Amino acid sequence: MDYGMAIDTMWVLVATALVFFMQAGFAMVETGFTRAKNAGNIIMKNMMDFAVGSVVFWVFGFGIMFGTDIGGYIGKVDLFSLSSFEHLGLGIPKEAFLIFQTVFCATAATIVSGAMAERTKFSSYLIYSLVISAVIYPIVGHWIWGGGWLAQLGFHDFAGSTVVHSLGGWAALMGAWIIGPRLGKFTSDGKPKVIKGHSLTLGALGVFILWFGWFGFNPGSTLAGTSTEAVSHIFVTTNLAAAAGAIASMILSWVRYNKPDVSMTLNGALGGLVGITAGTDIVSPSGAAVIGIISGIVVVLAIEFIENVMKIDDPVGAISVHGVCGALGTLLVGIFATDGGLFYGGGTKLLFVQLLGVGAVALWTNVTAYYLFKAIDKTVGLRVSSEEEEEGLDKKEHGTESYADFQPRVIYLNSDQI
Amino acid sequence: MDYGMAIDTMWVLVATALVFFMQAGFAMVETGFTRAKNAGNIIMKNMMDFAVGSVVFWVFGFGIMFGTDIGGYIGKVDLFSLSSFEHLGLGIPKEAFLIFQTVFCATAATIVSGAMAERTKFSSYLIYSLVISAVIYPIVGHWIWGGGWLAQLGFHDFAGSTVVHSLGGWAALMGAWIIGPRLGKFTSDGKPKVIKGHSLTLGALGVFILWFGWFGFNPGSTLAGTSTEAVSHIFVTTNLAAAAGAIASMILSWVRYNKPDVSMTLNGALGGLVGITAGTDIVSPSGAAVIGIISGIVVVLAIEFIENVMKIDDPVGAISVHGVCGALGTLLVGIFATDGGLFYGGGTKLLFVQLLGVGAVALWTNVTAYYLFKAIDKTVGLRVSSEEEEEGLDKKEHGTESYADFQPRVIYLNSDQI
Amino acid sequence: MDYGMAIDTMWVLVATALVFFMQAGFAMVETGFTRAKNAGNIIMKNMMDFAVGSVVFWVFGFGIMFGTDIGGYIGKVDLFSLSSFEHLGLGIPKEAFLIFQTVFCATAATIVSGAMAERTKFSSYLIYSLVISAVIYPIVGHWIWGGGWLAQLGFHDFAGSTVVHSLGGWAALMGAWIIGPRLGKFTSDGKPKVIKGHSLTLGALGVFILWFGWFGFNPGSTLAGTSTEAVSHIFVTTNLAAAAGAIASMILSWVRYNKPDVSMTLNGALGGLVGITAGTDIVSPSGAAVIGIISGIVVVLAIEFIENVMKIDDPVGAISVHGVCGALGTLLVGIFATDGGLFYGGGTKLLFVQLLGVGAVALWTNVTAYYLFKAIDKTVGLRVSSEEEEEGLDKKEHGTESYADFQPRVIYLNSDQI
């Protein structure tokens, strides 16, 4: 009996379950931070991008990501992931690896739904979701985790700050930009207005669930429960970065807005988690805390920048949390890696590779996502009608409402800004 | 040190925790799909059937289910599960097995509360809950998992499509039928009316939690973390069936009602999970996807049939999800089992055994549950008064209300059907 | 390859994730049992005491708790937990132990937020949170788990009924007492009035999450997945005590108030969990059930006593659940321990040691917390202004509101008592 393999398999599968559960976290954060009239629609998107992603990744994506390498850019398509994938030299059963990778793929896909919330056509979202899971994500995944060109250069993205999060974030950026802001989000002269989320408690629950799931996301990526020192270390760095991120965002929002902002603090915790994901295995606890602090600060500034300067409407802050903190966290590996990082005497070599990888993924994702969303827009249309948007997507897209027993506060919506 | 046993024990206990957490999932689904005025009552039922079930299964049920076999029908009662149960030849400590089985028993019990929601007397529900955990479930459990007659025939129900889910579903059918529909559910000429749930977000959260818990429910049923190939395979088939079920229900609801229905899609995911549970270990990933699709389609049709044709009011769709998909999934093992299934050249032998088992459990459960609910009805009464039902069970049965700070939408309730 | 260590490490880390998730449980219970206008504030407190606690315990607390013993009272401060802590003779990596202890520390800290909810200044709460994680908790932790004087006397508190729960409970007692009741909680002649929680469903979800997390809290405290008999036993006793506690509270509330009270039943489950935590490893299943019943009864009586007689306003019952049941459960070890307990012929020796430990921790915590809260009150002030309290802390402390899309029921609040 190979106990080592048994331990590693259990570890990966427990992590799989935790990462799966992050879908619930995303669903709660995204629905909590948006309006009640669209809650059911967001739930549907979160449920369906996981469902569609699971099937599509099994049918196509896994082969593209982990199939035999073709020129460093793509793996060989392997319909239904049927071959043995022996070239991977896995220490765990192929199916354990497949399901673990499936839940990662779905995480990347789901990030976009928050940024495009409250105005995207459901059918168009399904198309996007299918394409990202089948093609956009697996190709980047191949570059970095499937033995492709970035892997060969020594690019370090342990659990996916770039592969998963910044990829999702850039797709979110393109989506939110192309679809345009929600009705009433900006005044006619471009000043942002307040559109409050409908449940901070559900949003916070979502953040707790995500943090919990991250204890699968990062430590699971060792693919080895037998690497006891590594997984223990990853638990510590993951947790410290999240904690530091939350504290930093809270303090910054306190300074900037005079009051500690709840939703910014929640975003800060997530920013810290995203930021640490690339280097969680090779930065020290102190390094992790600093990465958390930087991420927590940057996430607040990025949210403001995207809204105030770029005039892009990202209701839940997905672009800042996943795109910006993902890219940033990956770069910071080049600085804080205890072996090879700039601050630890490793010079700039790693940093440049990190920069290259971050840039390449940003370029790839922004370009492909741009054309994807444009193509959807030209064909089936990306956005619901303004009448649908006003009435809410739940009623118009799904023929229902999410909170039938509560008196909605229908006025208030656009009337309370300076 | 027996590492194998340690790994297996950990596996089973982690799975136990996950299956326990499914209680939260049931609570959220059931409360989310029903009205706010009964939310506290449903919570209480979910909490108490687990509490009562835990105690009763420990005191009586475990012995009946796993005690020394008496004629293939029942195990020897063993008060407080004190003996060593060596005849089971367990590879894990008895107490690990006891607690794992306890959370399964509680799952079967809790299914009914959704179908009988919003009109059942709390005290009557407690009686039902006690009897199903002490007698109805353990006896079926003995037949199939305790070495009883169905086990001896080769009936295959890996993790409980029949033992747990269809049993719960049939009890739900009898309960919902005997107690009758909620006030206002049908017009005087028998047309169903809409009674909306009060929180789709909580309902969806519940579905995510259940899906998460199912990663304990199915893979845990190997009782062995050391069976690495098996548990990995089970993860893959479980996930694919759920995903396919959600997609199928969504598409079917889109076709039938012109709009992708949120609650039907959620039910579809659950239908897929219930359907795959019997054969999760011995069907291929493709087989799992097909089982998921079939379950997702059938669950929608079953919900319509039960409501429109049978005129039975099942607010959350428990009968369809658990009863129908549980039975169906068990039958489909006879078709899709890669070893012995009809489609894989195994002939009809397994299929017949599966049919026999499904039929026997349906008969046993429907009959015992029928008399149980009738007996309760004759003695303490099964249903609250119509005044209580109108005011809500929270106020009348528990002297409270669940959402004191929100303005309820008291009208709207029965006034918005065609 | 040391498989035993790998198994133990995995076990501790999985438990760590589960215990972390209890933070979500606390957040949901505390917010669900209080008013909507303060929901965001409570969320923030729960998020921040974990974040602050994580950092502070890493920087200071861990050293104080587990550093080389100084006279039995305190460990040597070890900034950033850098040394190897070899004197602990751990069977798992230091970092695994650190993160496991971190989530325990945060649990102790978070208990207070419920008892002081709806009226405490956010900045003051942060100060409290920092001090308890840095000093008050680690010192008691050292006495009992760090090889200090109580450990040397044979005091048995397996997973923290006293170290974690009663400590949190006593701090809550001092906090709630010093800050005084919420406006409108008592009539001018001292009769308690009803202030309902805003979401029983979120409260119940929180209890389910806590129960789930407890399957990490107690079994994880073995620090050994290889102790298969022990962890299995702990699962059984933990679950039975919780179930029995819920049943006992429900029955008692039914008897006393004519109706089975939802929130009391939820408190009863928690009381049972807190009560069993000290002796979960060394009491029998029956002993666990009895401890659960006693805790479930006592928690109801304690809640009444604290409110009606002591006139202390504890919105969520934290003092009773954690303080009273924690102390009581620790004492009951002296009675129900199968080896050394009074009822098992072990005489009163263990009971006296337990009494001593419970008393010492109560004394230490009440005194330090008293001075801490008094000091905060004198300097930055402990309580928000009455205007802030009336408008809600969300608006005044955080500049937002948690449920922007629902019509609040602003009247009703203080107007519906006898």
Next chain:
Amino acid sequence: MDKITKVDIITRPNKFEELKDALNKIGVMGMTVSNVMGCGVQKGQTGNYRGVTYTPELLPKIKVETVICEVPVALVVETAKKVLYTGKIGDGKIFIYEIANVVRIRNGDEGKVALNNQP
């Protein structure tokens, strides 16, 4: 100009559907409904929250406002009384006011014509 009257009916929420159907039948097609809380002789069911007993003094009611002109006030009142009567405390009250004018925004109709509900 004909006399225009506003009738406010405050009653139990669960009676709304029946009331609406009855009013529709006598030709009253338009109405505006709101959730209100009523305070009167009727008291709520005594409850208990975490050990403290209380009796709500405010009860959920609905207010149905309908402005009429052609349909006689007496008929509306009679109809409402018939449907809403249970004889138990809390059946509610009907308040009748005179109204100066009414305007239909969609087409600018004023007075009596503004109230006849054709699309």
Next chain:
Amino acid sequence: MDKITKVDIITRPNKFEELKDALNKIGVMGMTVSNVMGCGVQKGQTGNYRGVTYTPELLPKIKVETVICEVPVALVVETAKKVLYTGKIGDGKIFIYEIANVVRIRNGDEGKVALNNQP
């Protein structure tokens, strides 16, 4: 028939209990309350949501509607003014209307008698 008057009081939500007790004391036993949003000179507390500053222009208020006959209107107004007065902007307004008739559904009483609250 005696003159029946409706008094609508729009004021701060947290004052309701006191107001109700005071009105009860002068013999006004029945009233109907609703949650409304008020727009006037008073503005809300400036807040900030995810970096954007805003000042609510609508504030939560309650509307207490009470129809009276025997109790003099002036007394009701005086009582309300006494209880509700803080002197700060946002204390609210009292609107007084005449009303044509009132009916108690439970027993068919009309006019003045419909307002005396015996069970």
Next chain:
Amino acid sequence: MDKITKVDIITRPNKFEELKDALNKIGVMGMTVSNVMGCGVQKGQTGNYRGVTYTPELLPKIKVETVICEVPVALVVETAKKVLYTGKIGDGKIFIYEIANVVRIRNGDEGKVALNNQP
């Protein structure tokens, strides 16, 4: 005493902001708004819940109540009509009443002066 008038506007919720701004512009500064449900010719969007089709007969509307004196009623009505008009069913109705008196609680002002909104 000048004639004091109450204007009740029942209309679509999403029009509120525009309406408020337009009324402010003509000098109507105070108003009280509530969420109501409207029943009229307009019917809701047909929906489907778990296989059962339904058409809501009650639609979310807002009721804007404003009491005026100096600003002419006709101007208020004209302004509201202009802003709220879409020509589709469901634009809503305006009801106009006379009112006997109005009191500002903050300073005891009565009648006309109670309505001029200076702080």
